[in-house]
Amino acid sequence: MTDSGLTPLSPLDEQLLRRAIALSARAASNGNMAFGALLADPDGNVLLEAENTTFTEQNALRHAETNLVESAVASLTPEQIATATLYTSCEPCAMCAGAMYWGGLNRMIYAMSEQDLLDITGINDHCPTMRGVGCRNVLETGQRDIEVSGPHLVEEACAVQHDYFGTSPEDRDLSDATSGLSPLDERLLRHAIGVATRSVANGNLPFGALLADPAGNVLLEAENSDITGKSPLNHAETNLMRLAVERLTPEQTATATLYTSCEPCAMCSGSMYWGGLNRLVYGMSEHHLLEYTGANPLNPTMRGVGCREVLNSGQRRIAVSGPHLVEEASAIHQGYWSS
Numbered sequence: 001m002t003d004s005g006l007t008p009l010s011p012l013d014e015q016l017l018r019r020a021i022a023l024s025a026r027a028a029s030n031g032n033m034a035f036g037a038l039l040a041d042p043d044g045n046v047l048l049e050a051e052n053t054t055f056t057e058q059n060a061l062r063h064a065e066t067n068l069v070e071s072a073v074a075s076l077t078p079e080q081i082a083t084a085t086l087y088t089s090c091e092p093c094a095m096c097a098g099a100m101y102w103g104g105l106n107r108m109i110y111a112m113s114e115q116d117l118l119d120i121t122g123i124n125d126h127c128p129t130m131r132g133v134g135c136r137n138v139l140e141t142g143q144r145d146i147e148v149s150g151p152h153l154v155e156e157a158c159a160v161q162h163d164y165f166g167t168s169p170e171d172r173d174l175s176d177a178t179s180g181l182s183p184l185d186e187r188l189l190r191h192a193i194g195v196a197t198r199s200v201a202n203g204n205l206p207f208g209a210l211l212a213d214p215a216g217n218v219l220l221e222a223e224n225s226d227i228t229g230k231s232p233l234n235h236a237e238t239n240l241m242r243l244a245v246e247r248l249t250p251e252q253t254a255t256a257t258l259y260t261s262c263e264p265c266a267m268c269s270g271s272m273y274w275g276g277l278n279r280l281v282y283g284m285s286e287h288h289l290l291e292y293t294g295a296n297p298l299n300p301t302m303r304g305v306g307c308r309e310v311l312n313s314g315q316r317r318i319a320v321s322g323p324h325l326v327e328e329a330s331a332i333h334q335g336y337w338s339s
Helices: 011-029 064-075 078-083 094-103 114-121 135-139 154-165 183-201 236-247 250-255 266-275 286-293 306-312 326-331
Strands: 036-040 046-051 085-090 107-112 147-149 208-212 218-223 257-262 279-284 319-321
Touching: 011 036, 011 046, 011 064, 011 085, 011 107, 011 154, 036 064, 046 064, 064 078, 064 085, 064 094, 085 114, 085 154, 094 135, 094 266, 107 135, 107 154, 114 154, 135 147, 183 208, 183 218, 183 236, 183 257, 183 279, 183 326, 208 236, 218 236, 236 250, 236 257, 236 266, 257 286, 266 306, 279 306, 279 326, 286 326, 306 319
Parallel strands: 085 107, 107 147, 257 279, 279 319
Antiparallel strands: 036 046, 036 085, 208 218, 208 257
16 A cells, blocks of 8 residues: 655645535535545546435445445446545545445545544544544555555644534543354354355355344345445445344344354444444454455455454444354355356
8 A cells, every 4th residue: 555644735636635625514514424525537527526424314334435435336437436536534434445445446535534533523422433443554454555645634624523523532441342152143153154155146256144133033134246236345244234224223233243254344344333233243254265365356355454453443342253163154265266
C-alpha cells in the first residue's frame, strides 16, 4: 500500500475532499449521521456521491463509503472504479475499507481520522466508533497496492461532527471474549458449512453463514453471491447482516449467534459490528483460506488483520470463537480454487 498521509493535497484533491465534507453536512441535514463520500475520475469529474443513510433506512450498515461502493459496483465499470479516487469526510471504518478493497478501488483520500472522530463521539450508541484498526491496517493486508492519503482538512471535517454530536469524549476498556464449541454450536457450524457447499452448487464461491437464536433455531441463512449477484461485496456474512437488519429486530440480532464457514474478512466483521451482533463462531481461519486461494482473482484473500482485531476495536464486547471444524470447513475449498 502506498501511504501518502504526509503528502500535501493537490488543489484538485482539496476541492473534491471539501465537497465530500459538504456531503457530510448534507447527510446530517437529511436526518442521518454526518458522513459523506464521493468518487471522481482522474480529471476530477464526480462519478458518484453518497451520504450516510443509517437513520432514514433504519440500517446500521448504511455508511457513506459502503453506500458509495455499492453504487459503484452496480453502475460503473471495473476500469472506472480502478482509476477513480474515493474522497470521504472521515477515515473509513473496517467495514467500509473492506468494501473499498473488494469493490476494486485503488486510491482513497480522507479528511478527519478515526481517532479524531472518537475524540468527538466518545462512547455514543448512535455512532460506536471503532478504534485501533485504521483503514491502512485493513487495506495493507490485501493483494494489491492501494494509495491512501489522510488525514487532511481535519478542522473543517471535525467542525461538522462537533455541530452534530456536541458531546464530550469518554473512553472505556474493552476486551475480547472467546468461548468453546458446545454440541449446539458444533451442529450449527456444520449447518453453515453446508450452506457454503450449497453456495458452490448455486454457482458462487464456497462460503456460507447463518444466524441462530439462543435456543438454536435458525433465523436466517445466506450464501456468497459474488458471481450470480455480480458484486464482489456479496460475501455470505455481509449478505446475512443485510438480511438481519432488514428482517429482524435489534433484540433478535443482539441475542443471536452468527455461524460462518470461514473467518470473516474486515468488511464482513465490520458489518457484524455495525449490525449489532454480539457473538460469532467460525470454521476455518482466514490464514487457512489464504493457503487455498493464494492470489486467485475471484477471492484475493486479505491477511494479517483477522476478525478479532476488527471486532476488538469497537465499543462493545463481542464474543468470538474459532477456528473450529477446520478439516470439514476446508473440504469444499480443496480443489475449488485451482479448478
